[in-house]
Amino acid sequence: DPVSAFGGVLICNRELDGETAKEINKLFFEVLIAPSYSKEAISTLTEKKNRIILQRQDVNLPKKQFKTLLNGVVEQEKDHTIEGPELMIPVTARKPSPQELKDLHFANKIVKHTKSNTIVLAKNGQLLASGVGQTSRVDALTQAIAKAKSFGFELGGAVMASDAFFPFPDCVEIAADAGIEMILQPGGSIKDQLSIDMANQKSVGMVITGVRHFKH
Template structure:
């Protein structure tokens, strides 16, 4: 490490909402005689834990005001963060106004996004808009040449690793890394706040920010790089298998969207984002058998999804064939043990989560956005335009088929009977070809189309 460009921390300002892990950092800092300054709740927490620290008010000589809304917003604090150590005029002003320098800023912001999930009360949400914390983060990040900023609890371990291994010194590259993390945090935070305000104001502005990222083995093809922005652990527990791929994610998305249409006991088999098998039955084993019967050839290597816990008997049947992904709300213990025998098989336990109401697609150096097709057909409101009326069973099958074709690449045709997918024509340039393909598919698997419906 170059000691000419690396800087040692002598003083730190700590203001954190989430106190998780802060004890470890404070211990490390105090061990190296770092002076610690902290704000209201953080100060109370640290002093109760027996740590020596100075309250912000001791520096500013101003109390926390407006119910805690203003604590750190003061020249004596921000001057110490923003002062350029190699600028003589800055240093002269620090001496003139008795402003202490601050070398490290640790902040964990008010949990605005978590509050959005837990309440709809506007006053509570508004109070979770962090002002002082976000200002500290931006100031410290701007002056990364002289200051280290740790903008979230998730960066604590990385900070401690560098701090412990390098005698408390940080290189310019390391400080710049933390500054980039800080602006990432602040921009994401402000985007969330904007989108909350914009739900009513509806400015014609598109802003999305996703901070979680997973680097995939490759994209759709091996020569393409692939990245997933999002946190799949919020949606599933992965109980077995290899890392989820780009193509897996596409099929999983298609499976979730399709399965969400059904309340009855369902098994669907997805291949290349389309259902090649699907059935609703009284029991899971029956639904599995009927779904596989739809197209046993195409099913190989696909994605299975069900909306019921997988029992042992069904697991025995599934285990006879190769499937890359199995998704269910739960698995009986014996079932899971059996299915995990194939080490690469991805097994996902689906959590309860709300599906997004918007759909995005990159196009022409921009983004297309539309409402998701969430319309549900009501059999009571069906309008028959022919003289022949459908029976109650046929109406149920029509609604069943319509749910499938809604999630099938156009031009698409779906044939169904007794709540079982019989055949489908997918992604054809004409509906006539789609019908031909659907009929051919159904007949090739021995289905009698007498009494079947088409959507």
């Protein structure tokens, strides 16, 4: 998202090298975080004035989280669960390919950390778009599709991850018509079979994890 990214925060999970730094400088990022930086990267990144460059340290993540309310605080365990491919149960005639399993795993990681209702679209290890914080799951999906198309991404062969189940088959139908070929959802709706039937009707694959993230 070249519009929202301008002036934003960029976080790396590995050393930031010189070539990456040159690409970063093509679009202004105000804050950079990485476990380490090469000398060439530091030289390039410090060309921009008032940029904040931080080194990420290993930390022990908290096991609890708190939400403030009008008259108190709610305490709950943090969601540290992420389902690997071995926990993705195919429920349709079409089964996921090895690459689709990788993409589903990647998309599900993003879903876990995104405000519900959320839909994430991914392909070949790349985020295409996400629809977030919507009161309707259909709205989240249509938002994600519109954003992906506005960025020029081709949705054919993409996968979709949802943070919660589909109470109706409409999301599956919309996704299939947009070119999405594999869907991940936690399942658990009394109407799961309607979505599974729609996926089979559209020749789309679906896996169920049994874990609902649903971040609020």
